[in-house]
Amino acid sequence: MTTVEFQDGEHRDGENRGREDRGEHRDERCRDEKFRDGGFRELALVRRAPGDAPAATAVIRVLGKLPGGWEHAWRLDEDGGRIHLRIRPPSGSPAHAVRDWLAEVLTDPALGGWRDAGAP
Numbered sequence: 001m002t003t004v005e006f007q008d009g010e011h012r013d014g015e016n017r018g019r020e021d022r023g024e025h026r027d028e029r030c031r032d033e034k035f036r037d038g039g040f041r042e043l044a045l046v047r048r049a050p051g052d053a054p055a056a057t058a059v060i061r062v063l064g065k066l067p068g069g070w071e072h073a074w075r076l077d078e079d080g081g082r083i084h085l086r087i088r089p090p091s092g093s094p095a096h097a098v099r100d101w102l103a104e105v106l107t108d109p110a111l112g113g114w115r116d117a118g119a120p
Contacts, residue, residue, distance in 0.1 A: 042086055042097070044118065047112070051113075053114070059076060071087070072085065083114070
């Protein structure tokens with residue numbers, strides 16, 4: 001299992017301490033009309049094909065494109081085919097800020113093999 005550093009700074013190796021560790025999401029789609037968990041948006045990115053960029057590489061690229069002041073946590077599925085993100089823009093950001101950011105991130109050719117799991 002992949003070791004992940006969560007926003008709280010803790011490292012977890014295959015431990016099931018809660019919903020986020022087990023990958024149980026109430027909804028994997030980014031919905032503009034609802035902010036959950038104190039303003040965090042839950043997103044999931046999925047790899048289109050096994051030959052696309054590995055999840056560990058893709059998550060670094062994605063997080064490197066976060067604007068300053070945005071909070072985040074992330075987790076990779078054990079099989080490496082899905083990235084779970086929790087993103088919170090600063091207070092006062094427009095409701096569509098996360099959606100717009102993600103759309104821009106996914107235009108990067110280096111992330112061409114990844115897509116938003118909630119997109120049609």
